[in-house]
Amino acid sequence: MPVVRVERRLAAIMAADIVAYSRLIEADEARTLASIRTLRSQVVDPLIADHRGRVAKLMGDGAIVEFGSVVEAVACAVAMQEGTAAHQREVPPENRIVFRIGINVGDVVVEDGDLLGDGVNIAARLEALAEPGGICIADAVQKQLAGKTDFAFEDTGERKLKNIAHPVRVWCWSKGSAPPAAGAPLSLPDRPSIAVLPFDNLSGQPEETYFSDGITEDIVTGLAHFRSLFVIARNSSFAFRGKSIEMAEIGRRLGVSYLLEGSVRRAGARVRITAQLIEAATGAHLWAERYDRSLDDIFAVQDEVAQTIVSTLVGRIEDAMLQQSLRRPTTSLAAYDCLLRGLAHFRNDTETANQQAREMFEKAVALDERYAVARSYSAFVKVAQNGHAAAPAEVLDAAYTEAKHALELDPLESRCHRILSTICLYRREYDMAEQHLRRAFDLNPNDTDGLIMKGRLLAFRGRPEDALVSLEAACRLNPLRPGWYDAHFGIALYSLRRFAEAAQAFKRMPLSGSWSSARLAACYAQLERTAEAQAAVAEVLRLRPDFSTAEYMRKSVLLEHAEDRELLREGLIKAGLPA
Structure with a gap:
């Protein structure tokens, strides 16, 4: 029998899919298809061509695109999301075309121009994980990006993907998780300000990154205890992991005067930690040190690094305060x-x-x-x-x-x-x-999660204006705030009857569940945006067919004051959710 040779090649694969395609088609098929054609011809196809991509498969609601370079694939994906958002800006929200994108790199099988195999399947699974307007990439893609782009992807850990045997480490990008765009710099605080960049894992084992991240985070925590310092939150500084951005630019984007960078090498029972303190504006190295210690001394090393930074930036701090704030x-x-x-x-x-x-x-x-x-x-x-x-x-x-x-x-x-x-x-x-x-x-006082919790509690206790002050203060400490912060903005804004802003806050949440969809439905109902309210109600009932407004108010709503509770209940009922 003749041997059938299978054509294989290494490729970067981008899977793109239109969010809520079925709903858009059902609402107005002709308009939706015309909008997709226009978007393809004016935005998507030119960008794919510019980045030397090839459309391997085209479906009504998406596409599989092959690239010879990971950098080109990711650059194209980011440009696509930004270009699509700009193109659809004037379109009513309920009619907008929005993409989810997943990118993988791996061996693929080529058959009649189509791409097959696990490499393609993983890209499709990653696309399903992305938030609307966002991008998810495999760890193999992130490794090839290091030092080659300014795009910030956040490590979300290992994921078990459907029908994929081994877990895949997933990195996500969205406009809310990227480093602050170059623009007007944030004003510097009135006290010494610092961001701790993620220490590099030099152990030779990618799975050991959690350890170097933990060391970094503990140094952040140690510094944050001091009222005399302004310390940027972990996830904002971690967004610059692996990016070839000048220190001055990172300092400008985060609004800080000083940066700490370093590395961790863990080998057997020994650990080597290097750290250097840099003046962001000038790039001057103010202090550097290397620690070769037994792992048993790891806490002492963390304390020593934090104490040295404090003394360098602030001057003398009472030893008793150091011992109290930097305990093992x-x-x-x-x-x-x-x-x-x-x-x-x-x-x-x-x-x-x-x-x-x-x-x-x-x-x-x-x-x-x-x-x-x-x-x-x-x-x-x-x-x-x-x-x-x-x-x-x-x-x-x-x-x-x-x-x-x-x-x-x-x-x-x-x-x-x-x-x-x-x-x-x-x-x-x-x-x-x-x-x-x-x-x-x-x-x-520098615990951003604590500030967010303070804002949340104030909103629940009937003080939404004070709540927004705390929430905004937390966002200054954490310019790249995680998506769950938006839930608390939404709660405060709804109580202030700023329903449109509240709806935007709930929509920014990275995961859509019955809790947030119910809140979104109430916002749209108060705004008398009936179609959007109905879509949100449908999502609630899809996730929770037994949803009851009374049960939701009893179990999931923490508003203390009767008038705030009634305003929310009114919105839920007005939206059409079961009483």
């Missing part, structure tokens, strides 16, 4: 390692992430029963697994007991106060929630 969280490296792994899982949005985080937090507590932060997160993740504010009373009670015990173990740990505050809020104990949140803020 645990004496067990294994427990610390489990905490870092747990936090890495906890920041993901996969179905299994909370369970994986819970296992790591519980393991950390088993290794060190007095590890207060791990115990606090262990309490909170169980609440998250059970619906946050909608968690059953017995779950909230057990979490409260565990989080209170964690605080007794370390009453000066701001995160323990912050987590206990949230659990008290879910238990509708508003005064106690505010008391613990105030204490958390006193202990760590």
Whole structure:
């Protein structure tokens, strides 16, 4: 029998898909198809040609495009999203064409011009993970981008993709997660300001990145304890990972005077940490140091780095304050390692992430029963697994007991106060929630999550204008804020009857669930945008066929004042959600 040779080649594959295509077609088929044709001819096709791409497959709602270069594929994808947004700016929101895009690089099978194989399948699965207007790329793509573009992709961890045997590490881009665009610089704060860039993982094992990230984050946390410093939040500085951007430009975009960069090399029982403090405007190196230590000394190294920076920037700080603010969280490296792994899982949005985080937090507590932060997160993740504010009373009670015990173990740990505050809020104990949140803020005034929680609590307690002040302050500390911040903006804006702005905030949330879709439906109903309200209601009922406004208000709504609750209930009912 003749041997059939299969044509294979290495390619960068872009999978693009139109969001809500079926709804658009159902609403107005002729208009939608005409709009897609115009968009293709004026934006998409020219960009693909400019970046030397080839359309391998064209469907009504999307396309598979082949590129010979990862850089060209990603540059084309970003240009496509930005060009499409500009092209559709004047189109009513309910009629806009919006893409999701996924990019993979790998071996593909070529058959009659079409592309087949896992390389293509993974690109399609990544596209499904992207938010509307966003891009998701595989880790193999991110590695080839390093140092070649200014595009900022955020590491979202490993994902289990449908019908793909092995998990894939996924990086995501959206206009909300990219580094601030070059434009007017942020004004410098009236105190020394610093951003800690993600320390490079030099261990030779990509899976060890969680460890170098954890070291970086602990230095951020140590610095953030000092009121005399203005410290940029972790995810804003991490957006510059692997980007060839001048230090002065990073400082300008983040609005800080100083930058800290470094690396971590972990080998056996030893670790080498390098760190250097840079004046952003001039690029001058103010201080540099290398630490070769046993892993058992890792906490001492973190303390030493943070203390040296503080003394360099601020001058003399009382030793007692240093010792209070930079305490060792645990004496067990294994427990610390489990905490870092747990936090890495906890920041993901996969179905299994909370369970994986819970296992790591519980393991950390088993290794060190007095590890207060791990115990606090262990309490909170169980609440998250059970619906946050909608968690059953017995779950909230057990979490409260565990989080209170964690605080007794370390009453000066701001995160323990912050987590206990949230659990008290879910238990509708508003005064106690505010008391613990105030204490958390006193202990760590640069904790952006704490500021966001303060804004959230103020909104729930009927002070939405004050809430916006806290929320905006958090966004200054965290210019590349995560999408879940927008939920709290939406809550405050809705109570202020700024329904259009509230709708935009809820729409910016990276994950659309029944909670946010219900809020969006209420906004549209108050604006009398009937079609959009109906679409949001349909999404709620698709996700929760048994949805009831009364049950939603009872379980998931934390508004303390009757008038705020009634305004929301009115919007939900007006939108057409079941009473």
